[in-house]
Amino acid sequence: MKLNSMRFVAPLVAALSSLMAGSPPALASAPQIHDQAPGFFRLKVGDLEVTALYDAAAVFELPWLKGKKPTIDGVAKALNQDPHLLDAADQGFLVNTGRQLMLVDAGAGTWYGGPAFGHLAGSLRSAGYTPEQVDLVLITHLHSDHVGGLTTQDGKRVFPNAKVYVAKAESDFWLSPDIAAKAPTDAQPFFQSAQAIAAPYIKADKWHTFSGSETIVDRMQIVPLLGHTPGHTGYEFSSKGQTILFWGDTIHLQSVQLQHPELTVVFDIDPTAAAATRNQLLPKLAREDVVIAGPHMLFPSLGRLHKEGGGYNWTPVQFTDQWAAHAPSPHK
Numbered sequence: 001m002k003l004n005s006m007r008f009v010a011p012l013v014a015a016l017s018s019l020m021a022g023s024p025p026a027l028a029s030a031p032q033i034h035d036q037a038p039g040f041f042r043l044k045v046g047d048l049e050v051t052a053l054y055d056a057a058a059v060f061e062l063p064w065l066k067g068k069k070p071t072i073d074g075v076a077k078a079l080n081q082d083p084h085l086l087d088a089a090d091q092g093f094l095v096n097t098g099r100q101l102m103l104v105d106a107g108a109g110t111w112y113g114g115p116a117f118g119h120l121a122g123s124l125r126s127a128g129y130t131p132e133q134v135d136l137v138l139i140t141h142l143h144s145d146h147v148g149g150l151t152t153q154d155g156k157r158v159f160p161n162a163k164v165y166v167a168k169a170e171s172d173f174w175l176s177p178d179i180a181a182k183a184p185t186d187a188q189p190f191f192q193s194a195q196a197i198a199a200p201y202i203k204a205d206k207w208h209t210f211s212g213s214e215t216i217v218d219r220m221q222i223v224p225l226l227g228h229t230p231g232h233t234g235y236e237f238s239s240k241g242q243t244i245l246f247w248g249d250t251i252h253l254q255s256v257q258l259q260h261p262e263l264t265v266v267f268d269i270d271p272t273a274a275a276a277t278r279n280q281l282l283p284k285l286a287r288e289d290v291v292i293a294g295p296h297m298l299f300p301s302l303g304r305l306h307k308e309g310g311g312y313n314w315t316p317v318q319f320t321d322q323w324a325a326h327a328p329s330p331h332k
């Protein structure tokens with residue numbers, strides 16, 4: 001009799017333990033979606049509507065970083081602890097003043113980084129705009145990860161109604177056949193792409209250069225940020241006491257260069273000047289409540305700087321669907 005009851009108990013225990021192990025109920029499983037939220041992020045700065053437009057998620061490469069050997073060795077060691085230390089991004093930004101729609105940098109298009117890059121035009125449509133609506137494009141510099149999105153490979157303007165603005169020093173440098181001819185081989189693609197991307201805008205008389213003091217847009221200041229390239233330029237907009245700086249490639253690698261602003265990158269034409277620009281700019285931004293729009297900061301690439309130890313930390317802007325200047329207090 002005892003033996004018999006054991007025969008019944010054993011299968012029951014097996015069934016119970018398989019339930020305990022959490023086998024999913026047959027009807028409750030949902031397929032994974034494998035899709036993402038649209039690649040834009042909206043922020044109000046005074047009266048301005050700023051929209052970050054996702055172009056790509058990217059990874060920086062360690063040999064691109066230049067500086068004193070002990071510091072670089074320290075970064076290599078830190079990379080062993082944190083495999084995401086070299087995470088970076090590529091973004092462009094829309095500024096809608098209510099009267100004009102401006103794009104600040106245009107992403108990579110098909111000119112840099114392969115198929116993982118070039119999502120900006122799609123993000124712009126997801127954000128509720130069309131390329132035809134863009135009135136102005138402000139360019140921080142003529143590297144293809146910032147201007148590739150302007151032009152298709154067969155030479156068509158992606159923003160057919162837009163005037164493009166770029167610093168004269170920048171345009172003169174990258175579009176000069178003489179300078180290109182003397183440039184090292186590995187720099188040649190940057191010259192070739194800049195020239196091909198600019199060509200249809202020049203032909204349509206929509207390529208405009210500035211020397212620094214001109215007014216392109218009301219309440220927008222041109223901020224020369226030299227070093228990375230000969231005419232590398234930031235654009236600062238102010239509205240109702242709030243300020244946002246589009247700083248181009250002031251920082252390429254946020255998790256390293258904010259703590260070590262002295263580290264430069266192989267793409268800097270004048271690395272000493274690029275580091276000096278950071279030394280001058282970063283303390284000011286950390287003191288003032290300036291929103292920074294940085295194409296290579298992690299999406300949404302909008303945030304603020306604070307002093308931390310010998311360097312700075314980055315606080316991304318908070319998500320909110322409230323269009324007030326500040327989120328309402330939870331106590332009201």
Ligand SMILES: [Zn+2]
Pocket residue numbers: 143145146249296
């Ligand atoms: Zn860049």
